[in-house]
Amino acid sequence: MAALLDRLGRFSARHRWSVVGAWVLLLAIAGGAFALFGGTLSSTFDIPGTATDKVTTQLERELGKVGGATGTIVFRSADGTALSSAQQKDIAGLLDRIDRKKGVSSTIDPYDTRAQQQANAAKLVAAQEQLTAARAQLAAAKAQGADISAQLGELDARAAQLDAGTRLLSASKDLRMVSADGSTAIGVVQFRDTLLELPASQKAGVASVIDAAHIPGVRIDSSSEFSDQVDGIVGPGEITGVIIAALVLVVMFGAVLPAVMPLVSSLVGVGVGVAGALAFSGTIEMGSVTPVLGLMLGLAVGIDYSLFIINRHRRQLKEGMPPAASIGLANGTSGGAVVFAGSTVLIALLALVVTGIPFLTLMGVVGAACVLVAVLVAITLTPALLSLLGMRVLSRRARARIGHPGHAQTTPRPIRTRRAVLGGALAIVALLAIAVPALSMRLGLPDGSAQAQDSSSYRAYETVAQEFGAGRNGALLVTASLPHAASKADLTTTEAGIVDTLMAQDHVAGVAPIGVNGARDFIAFQVVPTGGPSSVSTEQLVHTLRDDVSLGSGVGVDVAGQASGNIDISEKLASILPTYLAVVVGLSLIIMLVVFRSLLVPVMATAGFVLSFLAALGAMTAVYQWGWLGGVFGVHDPGPVLNFAPVIIVGVLFGLAMDYQLFLVSGMREAYVHGVPARAAVASGLRHGRAVVTAAAIIMISVFGGFVFSHLTAIKPLGFGLAAGVLFDAFVVRMVLIPSLMHLAGRAAWWLPRWLDRMLPHVDIEGSALERPQPHPGATEHRPPARRPRVRTGGRMLPQPAVERR
Incomplete structure (x- = not known):
């Protein structure tokens, strides 16, 4: 693959304008397809076959409209006084206009309902009085010797009916639709379709009538059922995240032009991937979270993957390599690592198919498609842009120092054993401590209390809870x-x-x-x-x-009901999380075994991933369920953790963790197979990769963190969980825990049984075979050229990579 990527990089560099034009054309096609075929997005989530789903189907079959979606409109007087008769008439007129909208089966006027309840109560009182009078008459007739047994039987039956009606009235007396002081009333809109099947256009039609309504002295708020809430996909938070990523790139590269390149590449990739996915929203039911996940991943990995290749190219130019050759070599080496890294994210996201949950499967497919586009952009568009930029990819100062001896690599001293023990222990203890809140984690979907405080749906939710009880929001x-x-x-x-x-x-x-x-x-x-x-x-x-x-x-x-459905979905997602985690962990072990040809390194990498994942869940629970630092992250009403967030975080964090593992530990392995002592090789690999991993992680955290302040309530905890997971994995696990464990393991970290070595395929992820043969700094072992060089690891000899045999 390294040779293929090298040729692809050189081809893209030679035909730079054609490659750039091809991507611009793809972007235009994706945008046009979205404009022509794109549909509306949904804010609801469904898992077929749950208990709620079965009951909803039965309700539709037996009662028809009763199983349809229900939305509420809250009317509240501006001055807190009772709503006047004129205002009540305007409310009835608004509900009547809504009743004529497409998809609406009926509306319930709160004042008609109150009048009906009062009438029923009056009828019961009158019936009770009649019953009492009838019993008195019968008692008088009995005193005169009349036979009243038949009449008593009828009265007893009427009394039983009356008692039943009284009990029914008593049980529903608090289910009023007008508040006790008359200042607030609830109007109900009943749709024909269930919430999960209700077309967004029908909700939008009702929402347009509500938004246009104006009743003097009355504030009108509507529940979240009338809105899909897709207006917050890109907001100030997301833009701020991209700006921070740009600043990190400028600081790292020391120049503006090379810093802009990863941003341009990622935006092109995001445009193609997200617009292409949205083009299918007209034929496939797609949740509003689905394209946002693609946007998050496309931005983050798109910037990082381009960064890896540009960083390698810049380093080679500083060492004096010609630009054309450097572009091909950077694409064949770091580009190979990008392909591997993207493949791990791709596989992890596609593995969401094993959950058997349609909306998760679609999210995984869209996310994987956006990552695939990001990889293709990195290995084709990035070389083309590097060719256009030429030597300007380096700052003036760096160009003046090309070939300077200071660019040569040296091997640092090994980590001190005491420091390794202390660092590894502190990392494990810290991650486990942060993970403790996850023991009490509850899963759920956000309700109206999680909406932005300035939104109509939040005001409606809070008003109903205050005036009628919290349960009225989730009957x-x-x-x-x-x-x-x-x-x-x-x-x-x-x-x-x-x-x-x-x-x-x-x-x-x-x-x-x-x-x-x-x-x-x-x-x-x-x-x-x-x-x-x-x-x-x-x-x-x-x-x-x-x-x-x-x-x-x-x-x-x-x-x-909606509350019951959310509970069923959350329990289903919680039940499949262990299975999905086992699939991802098993995948991690196999991939690391093949890449690093070691038994211990995969175990370390996978254990570190599990620790960072648990710590991310603990942080999410502390913030979103316990309310810690709620003011910082906009959590004004703590509640359950977003139910599908753990599953998504497992897949995405796994892929990113393997990225960082590759870029750090592959440098350690490269130094070791070149003859550097095991512990010195750990220090060498850490110094070689930590700068680019640090920049990549900060960019990831910035992009994901920007979505924490999104208006989409289902995106905020997802962005936080991914940002926290990357923070823990990159800076605690990969840069502290793994180097410490590798140092303590020494040569044993690279041990592999001979029989397993023969079974495993040989891969050259970083394209070492493309690099010119040169001694690695710190290598001391002499190998006669006439003999196939080998390196002793774990009590046996391992053949070296192809670069060592040339």
């Missing part, structure tokens, strides 16, 4: 499947008995029947919990209703 749908159809006379009594059982459960604020099928053997209830949709109490209630509640002999109980 559950509980269904009862009866073994036998209930008669018309017994239906109210049956409903009341079920409601009594539901009200007896902990964390239930109110219950109300909302529908019964034609056969009267399937009844649906709205159950309002005391806690919000992402609270621990609501999660406990869902499990209690499913597992512990009995509504009678043969009665089946099921739970649906």
Whole structure:
């Protein structure tokens, strides 16, 4: 592969304008395809086959519109006084306009509902009075000797019906839609489709009516169901991250022109990858997080991969190599490492297919496609741009010092053993301490409380929680499947008995029947919990209703609703995380075994990756669930950790960790096979690679960190987790822990059984065979030219790479 990449680099350099033109054309094609075929993005997530999904399907089959998505509109008087009759009329007019929009099955006027509730209460009072009067009349008739047994039977039946109605009214008395002081009212919009199937265009149609509405003296806020929230894909935070990356490049290169090149390359790659992915959004249901993940990865790895090749080219130019030859060699050596590094990220993302979860699979495929484009840009467009830039890739001062002896490499002293022991121990203890919060990690999807505080959806969520209780933001749908159809006379009594059982459960604020099928053997209830949709109490209630509640002999109980769906998705993702982590860890061991031809190095690399991953989860839990440093990271209402973040972080962090491992440890191996003592080789590889790894890691952290301040609530914790993971892995694991362990292991780090050495394929990731033969600084071993040179490792002899045989 090294020779192929060398030729590709030289070809790109010779035909620089053609290569640049080809990428510009691809960018235009991707942008045009998005403009022509792109569709809308969704903010919802679905896993087919969950308990909630099955119940939702049953609701649609039995009751039709009851299973559709529901959104709320909150009306609140500006001065805190009761809403006037004129304002109430305007509210009814707005809901009537929404009711005529496409996809809306019905709207619920809060004042009509209040009037209906008051009427029902009045009817019950009147019926009770009539019943009391009838009993008095019967008592008088009985005193006169009349036979009243038949009338008493009828009165008892009426009394039972009346009692059932009273119990139903009592259970739903707190489910009001107008606040006690009359200053706030809730309007409900019922869609025909479920939230997961609801077209974004229909939500946007309703949102446009709400946004255009104006009722004097009334503030109107709507819940997040009416918005896909894709307006925050690129904002100030993301731009700041790119600016920081640019500053790092300027400091590293000491010149503006070479610093701009990685940015240009990454932006071209991101444009092609993300626009190309969005072109399929019209035919494939795509979440708003999916292209943002591609954007994050494309920016980060695109800058880093181009940086690796440019850095190698600059170093070679400083040593006096001609530009054309240097471009080819840089592409064949560092470009090979880029291809390997990109392949690890690619494989890890594509491995998301094993989860069997459609939206995760799509995220993995889009992310992998963007990484693939970044690799192709790095090994083709970067050489072309280097050819266009010529010697200006170096600063004036660097050009004046070309060939200076100061550019020659020397071997540093080995790390002190005491320092290695202390550094390794501190690194492990620190990472484990940071990982401790992950032991209490809860997974969930962000609700309205996680939205930006200046957003309409956040105001709607908070107003409902304050005026009507947090549970109104996450009502559950509980269904009862009866073994036998209930008669018309017994239906109210049956409903009341079920409601009594539901009200007896902990964390239930109110219950109300909302529908019964034609056969009267399937009844649906709205159950309002005391806690919000992402609270621990609501999660406990869902499990209690499913597992512990009995509504009678043969009665089946099921739970649906958005809160229930989020719980199911989170539990499914938590259950597949160990499997996916095992796949990634196994992949890591195999890749490292082939690359470094050692048993101990892969174990060290993989253990370090697991430590950095656990520390990233611990940091996420502390910030987003516990609320630590919430003011810094914009966490105003702590809640569960984003449920799909751990799975995504495993895949991405694995690939990046292997990148840093390659660029550091391959330098150690190169020095060792050239005859440098094992411990001195560790110091040599660390000094050789730490500058570029440091710059690459800072760039990654800057780009990922920029997304922490995104308006997309599902992106903020993902950006934080990736930034924290890169921070821990690059600066603690790869630069402290791994060198310390490698130093302590000494020659044993490179031991490999002879039989396994024969089985493993020989790879030359860094393209050592392309480099000119020259003695490595610090090498002391003499090898006769007539004999195939070998290096003793772990009690046996290993053949050296091809560069050593020339």
